[in-house]
Amino acid sequence: MTEMRSQRDMRALMRPYWRAAALFSLAVNILFLVSPIYMLQVYDRVLTTGSMPTLILLSGIAVFLLVIYLFAEAGRKRVFSRAAEALGTSLAGPTLRRGLSDPAAGRTQTLSAAAQLNTVQGALQQGLPGTILDLPFSPFFLLVLFIVHPVLGAVGLGGALLLVGLALLNQRMTERPLAEAGQAESAAQTELAQLVRQQGAILGMGMLDRALGRWLAIRAQASDASLEAGLPSTFLGAATRSFRLVLQVAVLGTGAFLAVRGEVSAGAIIAASILFGRAVAPIDQAVNGWKQLSSTIEAWRGLGAWLGEGHAEQTPPTPLPRPEPVLEFEELQVTIPGADKPLLAPIDHSFEAGRIVALLGSSGSGKTSLLQTVAGAWPPLDGAARLGKRDMARWDSSDRGRYIGYLPQHVELLRGSIFENIARFEDTAPERVFAAARLAHCHDLILSFPEGYDTKIGEGGHFLSAGERQAVGLARAFFGNPALIVLDEPTAHLDADLVRGLLTTIAELSRKRPEDRQQTIIMATHDIRLIGAADDVMVIRERTTQVIPRSDYLDRVSELRRGKPSSEGTSTPLTVSLKRREPDNG
Numbered sequence: 001m002t003e004m005r006s007q008r009d010m011r012a013l014m015r016p017y018w019r020a021a022a023l024f025s026l027a028v029n030i031l032f033l034v035s036p037i038y039m040l041q042v043y044d045r046v047l048t049t050g051s052m053p054t055l056i057l058l059s060g061i062a063v064f065l066l067v068i069y070l071f072a073e074a075g076r077k078r079v080f081s082r083a084a085e086a087l088g089t090s091l092a093g094p095t096l097r098r099g100l101s102d103p104a105a106g107r108t109q110t111l112s113a114a115a116q117l118n119t120v121q122g123a124l125q126q127g128l129p130g131t132i133l134d135l136p137f138s139p140f141f142l143l144v145l146f147i148v149h150p151v152l153g154a155v156g157l158g159g160a161l162l163l164v165g166l167a168l169l170n171q172r173m174t175e176r177p178l179a180e181a182g183q184a185e186s187a188a189q190t191e192l193a194q195l196v197r198q199q200g201a202i203l204g205m206g207m208l209d210r211a212l213g214r215w216l217a218i219r220a221q222a223s224d225a226s227l228e229a230g231l232p233s234t235f236l237g238a239a240t241r242s243f244r245l246v247l248q249v250a251v252l253g254t255g256a257f258l259a260v261r262g263e264v265s266a267g268a269i270i271a272a273s274i275l276f277g278r279a280v281a282p283i284d285q286a287v288n289g290w291k292q293l294s295s296t297i298e299a300w301r302g303l304g305a306w307l308g309e310g311h312a313e314q315t316p317p318t319p320l321p322r323p324e325p326v327l328e329f330e331e332l333q334v335t336i337p338g339a340d341k342p343l344l345a346p347i348d349h350s351f352e353a354g355r356i357v358a359l360l361g362s363s364g365s366g367k368t369s370l371l372q373t374v375a376g377a378w379p380p381l382d383g384a385a386r387l388g389k390r391d392m393a394r395w396d397s398s399d400r401g402r403y404i405g406y407l408p409q410h411v412e413l414l415r416g417s418i419f420e421n422i423a424r425f426e427d428t429a430p431e432r433v434f435a436a437a438r439l440a441h442c443h444d445l446i447l448s449f450p451e452g453y454d455t456k457i458g459e460g461g462h463f464l465s466a467g468e469r470q471a472v473g474l475a476r477a478f479f480g481n482p483a484l485i486v487l488d489e490p491t492a493h494l495d496a497d498l499v500r501g502l503l504t505t506i507a508e509l510s511r512k513r514p515e516d517r518q519q520t521i522i523m524a525t526h527d528i529r530l531i532g533a534a535d536d537v538m539v540i541r542e543r544t545t546q547v548i549p550r551s552d553y554l555d556r557v558s559e560l561r562r563g564k565p566s567s568e569g570t571s572t573p574l575t576v577s578l579k580r581r582e583p584d585n586g
């Protein structure tokens with residue numbers, strides 16, 4: 001199925017359903033004339049002649065046509081249900097893909113786009129667009145009313161226009177408050193999601209009452225806004241309903257008046273009432289269902305804009321062969337997604353194949369941002385990060401993913417088994433997964449879980465500690481023998497055994513000559529032991545990056561430390577000045 005890219009594509013998808021629904025609507029509305037015509041005929045042909053066969057014939061025809069009416073009405077509902085299903089099938093993927101593939105798209109925006117899709121689907125399933133399709137038939141029923149008698153037509157038209165006026169007033173009065181209420185509601189939802197996520201911190205620090213109070217205030221604001229936005233609708237809805245009853249009386253009264261004067265038959269009184277009722281029913285529905293209708297239209301537009309802003313989906317490019325593990329930065333400008341200023345000064349450096357690079361820098365210096373850019377998760381502001389001549393930002397992410405292993409700073413695993421997570425949900429031979437776990441030295445750890453590699457993680461499954469998650473995340477990064485391994489603080493949560501394991505893996509790799517290694521590794525770390533296993537050290541200091549051989553770096557560190565007792569154990573970020581030290585003047 002082709003990917004939905006914009007509102008135009010969405011409209012094209014819906015067009016056949018609208019056409020089918022319009023045809024059913026035509027049938028429904030024309031067949032609705034059966035009752036008024038039947039009434040007229042009964043009064044004109046049966047009551048005046050007393051002919052039973054005519055009554056039976058007329059009743060038979062009416063019942064037959066009303067059965068068709070029933071099928072037309074059901075058919076229309078079915079078309080809308082099918083449209084809802086088609087919309088879900090075609091849009092659910094692109095909606096999420098747009099959010100997940102665009103680093104600038106916020107989490108809330110992604111969730112709200114998914115909620116918009118649900119809103120539109122729900123409205124279709126309820127057959128809400130039927131109201132819109134019935135609206136154009138209102139003039140048709142008024143015309144028939146005019147044919148029955150011009151005075152009846154005039155009363156009906158006047159009443160319908162007043163109802164339209166009420167509908168427009170309703171729309172004017174509710175448009176802004178409804179939008180504001182929607183925003184307040186989504187703010188309350190975001191706060192709620194944060195509260196649930198932060199449960200541990202909230203309980204641990206006794207913030208429950210204050211956090212709850214904050215959320216209740218936001219929620220109260222949202223429900224006040226919703227209540228206020230609904231007020232004009234509620235009032236105008238009730239006014240429309242009672243006004244409609246008054247109009248019904250007016251039509252019946254006018255019909256009776258005309259019948260007394262002999263201008264219409266008695267059957268016309270009832271026929272006029274039915275016709276008028278049908279003419280104004282869609283207007284009435286539009287007024288009363290305005291809130292839902294307008295939020296559906298808003299959701300539809302929002303969804304179109306969301307998909308339209310996304311990167312155009314192309315047909316998947318031809319998969320490329322394994323790249324040379326040569327990592328190059330060409331005037332690379334790292335930035336935060338959506339920002340228009342670089343976070344770091346342009347980086348221009350090339351790491352030969354197989355280098356192990358330790359990335360150092362103080363907190364907030366930009367290590368994670370650089371690694372996200374290197375892994376291709378964040379696009380650079382300018383310049384490029386390349387692996388084997390391939391620009392990470394332009395390389396198709398599925399293809400790129402086969403050659404990159406990335407351990408993010410905060411490891412989140414997806415719902416599924418440990419095996420599936422390490423295999424990145426790929427269908428693969430178990431040996432490849434075991435090999436990755438052995439490289440991360442977590443094979444035994446995984447075997448100690450209740451169901452080993454089949455242990456389910458995530459909601460309702462086994463809960464993994466931060467260290468266990470990091471170990472499984474490491475195995476996932478090593479899976480498939482990637483050409484580039486990007487590790488963000490890989491030892492931050494590991495216990496001594498797992499750290500030793502990782503060091504062994506890196507040390508084994510570092511013992512090989514770089515040209516014999518199949519991968520390049522870049523890792524942000526504060527751990528001096530990992531730095532010791534690296535070939536190069538890349539230091540971020542005051543927004544600039546500098547690359548020096550590890551031995552030079554360590555020499556510089558020991559020079560600085562000489563004479564001072566080491567208080568930092570293995571944790572040594574050591575973003576020392578790489579310039580020569582000024583002579584110590586005391």
Ligand SMILES: Nc1ncnc2c1ncn2[C@@H]1O[C@H](COP(=O)(O)OP(=O)(O)OP(=O)(O)O)[C@@H](O)[C@H]1O
Pocket residue numbers: 336337343361362363364365366367368369370409
């Ligand atoms: N998604 C984001 N939106 C806005 N600012 C961000 C985002 N991510 C990072 N930053 C900012 O960019 C700067 C660099 O952050 P980054 O996480 O890259 O630093 P770091 O060196 O990895 O820090 P640490 O060692 O504490 O993990 C920080 O000032 C941070 O506040």
